[in-house]
Structure formats: structure tokens, C-alpha cells
Amino acid sequence: MPVISPLPFSLLPAPAAPAASRARWNSFPHHRLLRAGMCSNGFDSTNCLRMEEVEPNLSPFLHKLFKEWDDCKARGLFHHNITTCETKVLPGEHNFVATLIEGRDQKKRPTEFGMNQVLQPFHSDKFNFTKVKPEEVIFRFQETENDSAQYFDGAPPTVSASPSSILINVSPIGYCHVLLIPQIQECLPQRVDRESFLLAMYVAREAKNPFFRVGYNSLGAFATINHLHFQAYYLKVQYPVEKAPTEKLTVVGNGVSISQLVRYPVSGFAFEGGASLEDLSQVVSDACIFLQENNRPFNVLISESGKRLFLLLQCYAEKQASGKASQEFLDMRINPAVWELSGHLVLKRRKDYDEASAATLCGFLVEASLSEAEFQELKKCVLEFLASASPEK
Known part of the structure; x- marks a missing residue:
């Protein structure tokens, strides 16, 4: 299996921007916030969410990404201005974060496939990312013969000319908010494989x-x-799932620890540890592959810069x-x-945002999740599969 090289620590310089754009890059946008209690760390929720005027110690990669995204925003490429959307942290045990984007579901591209099958073939006649406008491409990258990655500023003549791309959402x-498209010209369907998952890591x-x-x-x-x-x-607040209590279940692979949310x-699992990022990535991607091959829908959050x-x-x-x-x-139209x-x-909807409560959002997430019995059955299958796939120590 080919190894994907880590992304570089230095990036090629972006093309010179007009003076007005360069000035915009020197400060990052603020969410318009409503006061809604305290975050778990004791700070007011507005302080938890607001980006500092100049974010210190950005990595070269993130610094470049912010600049390019800001330039796309200045050129009016988005359906709405996210920096003016209201966001608040709700009081309660979990401190759910709510953002109001009125009518977002009516502006998005419609889903063009059935929701009952996790694995479906790619269809070139339906919308795919080779059909986006070239100006939506922030940059692209690929492996080179000397096992290092290279960045290319701007969009290629055609999107499909690039092995992997980062696009604006x-x-x-x-x-x-961006999209990472591994090997874009291969037109891969939405299914996890080890190499692509490692790229995301x-x-x-x-x-x-x-x-x-x-x-x-x-x-x-x-x-x-x-x-x-x-x-x-990027959202400068701790997600509720990131601070949820966990209960350790087992250790697999090369020291990868698996816990369950409590x-x-x-319902879900937390993964961390391992001798390397590659070890952690392999265990989680294998779990995803098991789920998709058994037609079980799932979502993955890569947190703490790939450590959890x-x-x-x-x-x-x-x-x-x-x-x-x-x-x-259903009336709230939350996906x-x-x-x-x-x-x-x-x-x-404004009504849902103004009346949002921890109890309502918690009730929605409970309804979206598996029942306890369903989770216990699936947990047993996932752990047995990962144990069998784990290399002998």
C-alpha cells in the first residue's frame, strides 16, 4: 500500500493580491454573537467564539488557507456571509453551539442519490467536484517522486488536472469552511479508504x-x-463531543486506545494514541470500512490536529x-x-434559533442516534473486527 507523504511545512507564495485584499488578510472576521451563558471553561460564550483580530502562531498551512479563503469571500463566491451569521453557545451540560443561517438548505445543491445505501457507485452525470468553477479551488497538492508533497497556487486550467484539491464550500x-477532495480526477465515490483517510489526517x-x-x-x-x-x-470553541466523558473499552493495533462516549x-467511539499518526489513522479507517461494507451510516470528526x-x-x-x-x-430541517x-x-429558521435550548437540541441528537441496544450490538461487532484486524504483538 503506498504511503502518502506528510504535507509540507512551507508553502509556495501566493500571487500578489490587490492592496485592498492584502489589508483584509491582516484581520480575520468576527462572528456576530448573542450572549448565551458561560462556556465550560468559565469564559463568556462571546469570548469563546470570537477570533482574535490577529490569530497568533498560525501554521504556514493554515495562514495560507485563511488568506485564500478570505480572498474568495472578498470576491463574493459564497452563497451567504458566514461572518455575519449569529452564533451562540447554549447553557447546560453540553454547551451546544447554534448558528443561524436562514434558508441555507434552500441554497444548497440537492442530494441526487438515495439515502438507504452507504456504498453507491459514482455517476459522472450527477454533480461532482470536477464540475466546480475553477475559482472555487484554493490550492492543490500531490506526491512527488522524492516522497514530498508540493502545493500549486491557484486553480489549474481544469479541476480534474489536479490529483488532490482543497476547494471552498x-x-x-x-x-x-473548505472541502478536501483526494485524487479528484479519479472520481472516487464517497467511501473511506486507508490512503484518502490518511491524507485527511x-x-x-x-x-x-x-x-x-x-x-x-x-x-x-x-x-x-x-x-x-x-x-x-475553523471555530474557536470546544465542541461538546470533545469534552464529553468517555469510558475506555480496549487497546488495538500499535497502542491505539478505543473508548465509548458516555x-x-x-452514540460513538473516541480513538487516540498509537505509536504514530499512521497507526491511529489505520485503525479508524478500518472501522469506517467495516461500517460502510455493512451498510451502517457514520460520521467522523478528526480533532486535536489528528491526535483524537x-x-x-x-x-x-x-x-x-x-x-x-x-x-x-423534521420542521426544524436539521441535517x-x-x-x-x-x-x-x-x-x-429564526424561530428555532431564538427558542433553541439544550433540551431541544439534545432531544434531536438522541433521535438521530442509535438506540442503546443497537449501539451495544454494533459496538461488539466493531471491536471484534478491529481485534481480528490488529497485528499480533
Whole structure:
């Protein structure tokens, strides 16, 4: 199996920008916030979320990404201005984060496939990322013969000319919301493989910032495009899932620790440790492969710059299809993808945002998640599979 080289620590200089754009790059946007109690660390929620005027100690990768994303924003490439959207942290045990983006679901591209199958073939006639506008490409990268990665500024003549690309998400839910498309010209369907997952891990590591997370949604777990992609964005607050208590289950692979979430409304696993990032990546990607081959929808959050990962399990699309979803939650039009299951929920109606409470959002996440009996059965299967796949010590 080929090894994907880590992303470089230095990037090629971006093309010179107009003076107005360069001035914008010197300060990062602020969310417009409503006071909503205290974060778990005791700071006011507005301070938890607001980016500093100049973020110190950014990695070269993240510094470049912020600059390029800001330039796309200045050129009006997004469907809405996320920096003016209201965001608040709700009081309560979990401190859920709520963002109001009115009508976002009506501006997004419609889902063009069924939600009942996690693995589906790629169809070139449906929307895929080779069809995006060239100006939506922030940069691209690839392996080289000397096992180092290279960045190329700007967009290629055609998107499909690039092995892997980072694109803007034109319907962002957070600052610097981007899409990572591994081997874009291969037109891979939305399914995890070891190499692509490791690439996403390298991106998280290269950011060197705990507030820049990478996420993955399987088909059936609210991925909306069947072309292999990961998402990432920056939000300067601790996600509820990241501070949820865990209970250790076992150690597999080369020292990778697996725990389960406890006292959190979504069922799932936390992975950390291992002798290397590659060890951790392999265990989690193998768990994802097992789930998708057994038609079980899932979401993954890559947290703490790739040091900790959450594998979250859900069945909300199935409940929607079978008529078992609560009408109250259907009316809220929340799609529980990785960010929502992690505790950052995007609301589309002013009423839902103004009346948002920890109890309501917790109830929604419980409905989206597996029952305790379903989780225990699936947990047993996942752990048995990973134990059998673990190399002998």
C-alpha cells in the first residue's frame, strides 16, 4: 500500500493580491454573537467564539488557507456571509453551539442519490467536484517522486488536472469552511479508504490548531455529494463531543486506545494514541470500512490536529424514510451531519434559533442516534473486527 507523504511545512507564495485584499488578510472576521451563558471553561460564550483580530502562531498551512479563503469571500463566491451569521453557545451540560443561517438548505445543491445505501457507485452525470468553477479551488497538492508533497497556487486550467484539491464550500457553516477532495480526477465515490483517510489526517496535523477540525460524512449520514470528500472549518470553541466523558473499552493495533462516549446524546467511539499518526489513522479507517461494507451510516470528526478522533453512529435518514422521525424535528430541517452530531448545529429558521435550548437540541441528537441496544450490538461487532484486524504483538 503506498504511503502518502506528510504535507509540507512551507508553502509556495501566493500571487500578489490587490492592496485592498492584502489589508483584509491582516484581520480575520468576527462572528456576530448573542450572549448565551458561560462556556465550560468559565469564559463568556462571546469570548469563546470570537477570533482574535490577529490569530497568533498560525501554521504556514493554515495562514495560507485563511488568506485564500478570505480572498474568495472578498470576491463574493459564497452563497451567504458566514461572518455575519449569529452564533451562540447554549447553557447546560453540553454547551451546544447554534448558528443561524436562514434558508441555507434552500441554497444548497440537492442530494441526487438515495439515502438507504452507504456504498453507491459514482455517476459522472450527477454533480461532482470536477464540475466546480475553477475559482472555487484554493490550492492543490500531490506526491512527488522524492516522497514530498508540493502545493500549486491557484486553480489549474481544469479541476480534474489536479490529483488532490482543497476547494471552498460555497455554503459555509463556519469560517474557512473548505472541502478536501483526494485524487479528484479519479472520481472516487464517497467511501473511506486507508490512503484518502490518511491524507485527511495529514491535513488536520498540518493545521496545528485544535480549532480547525476535519470531518467526514458517509452516504446515509448526510453526505450530499457522492464524490469522495472531507470537510473542515475553523471555530474557536470546544465542541461538546470533545469534552464529553468517555469510558475506555480496549487497546488495538500499535497502542491505539478505543473508548465509548458516555453521557452524550450521540452514540460513538473516541480513538487516540498509537505509536504514530499512521497507526491511529489505520485503525479508524478500518472501522469506517467495516461500517460502510455493512451498510451502517457514520460520521467522523478528526480533532486535536489528528491526535483524537470520534466515530459517530446514527440512523436519522432511516427514521425519516420510515416515517419514525418526530415532526417537530423534521420542521426544524436539521441535517445531522458530523458537525451537528459533534455539537455545532445549524438552524435555518429564526424561530428555532431564538427558542433553541439544550433540551431541544439534545432531544434531536438522541433521535438521530442509535438506540442503546443497537449501539451495544454494533459496538461488539466493531471491536471484534478491529481485534481480528490488529497485528499480533
